[in-house]
Amino acid sequence: MAVKERMDYIKKQLHSQSYKLTPQREATVEVLLENEEDHLSAEDVYLLVKDKAPEIGLATVYRTLELLNELEIVDKINFGDGVSRYDLRKEGANHSHHHLVCIQCGVVSEIEEDLLGEVEVKVEREWQFKIKDHRLTFHGVCSKCQHEKDSTNEETGRQTVDQL
Amino acid sequence: MAVKERMDYIKKQLHSQSYKLTPQREATVEVLLENEEDHLSAEDVYLLVKDKAPEIGLATVYRTLELLNELEIVDKINFGDGVSRYDLRKEGANHSHHHLVCIQCGVVSEIEEDLLGEVEVKVEREWQFKIKDHRLTFHGVCSKCQHEKDSTNEETGRQTVDQL
DNA sequence: TACTAAACGATAATCATTATCGTTTTCATG
DNA sequence: CATGAAAACGATAATGATTATCGTTTAGTA
Incomplete structure (x- = not known):
């Protein structure tokens, strides 16, 4: 399936910049892939990812999203309500x-x-x-x-x- | 001068919606008109407006900017740093x-x-x-x-x- | 001039995000 | 496979922008 392939692609990107591939990061990316259309806030991601990795902390979610943003895997966007939302880039989109x-x-x-x-x-x-x-x-x-x-x-x- | 005319226009807009025309609001609008190119944050406006009306409070600046935003006199914009910026609309721009x-x-x-x-x-x-x-x-x-x-x-x- | 709702100033409260810090884990190396 | 260092983590305190509260002041009107 496409989700798995994109996951692998993202994994490679992390690895290639020598970032470690932790279960928390994996779970977070999974959540983003499974809710691609939803413009999730950090809090949203946190709640969803807790199903996969219940021990994860909110700080880690923020850290992971920030990292993914720097790697240009997600875009951090802001619609004027007080929250940032994280939006997965389409594969290869620049x-x-x-x-x-x-x-x-x-x-x-x-x-x-x-x-x-x-x-x-x-x-x-x-x-x-x-x-x-x-x-x-x-x-x-x-x-x-x-x-x-x-x-x-x-x-x-x-x-x-x-x-x- | 154009500043004065635009000030009068904004005054009329406030009046027409039966908002009072207080010195604090006037000073705030003045600051916006005089720093039109600068994309000021609420804090920026606060510091500048204190020269004209030293007794003004930060809360009032926020309230005024919010009001001007609702009246579509300013646009509240966000460039991704943690602050909202307030941008005067060009006269008549929709x-x-x-x-x-x-x-x-x-x-x-x-x-x-x-x-x-x-x-x-x-x-x-x-x-x-x-x-x-x-x-x-x-x-x-x-x-x-x-x-x-x-x-x-x-x-x-x-x-x-x-x-x- | 007096009245009343609107507006104000000070400041406490909120809420998203970031920083801190002690602990845990990953991954390369022996 | 065991080990050690750096990276990452979780909990939580700190920060910083914005909003709410509340008692006081003021603008506009009668």
């Missing part, structure tokens, strides 16, 4: 993918396609800026919420407004 | 402008031009997502750092790498 954040239900979904190719060429040329990575997030209303005019939403109670 | 963050010297500069027009059309169409706002940040090496190969940098000590 940039962070884009996000859609629904301001009504809070759901975060992903755009894997890179929409910024031309934009980056322009920025590099006109601003003499050598781009290494990008962050692109759209805030708006997801298709589901656009159709639920009467949405009973725990976060804001806001109604859908001017779309459609 | 979206956040873009940012370039230099990973070597830490300088943040702005792109005022909206580069996302076509991208947004595509996203709205293909993902059925009604966009209200966006956040776009490029991380990379600014033109200055690209030319300082021997950069003595207090943050990372990192050398310029593979560009040029």
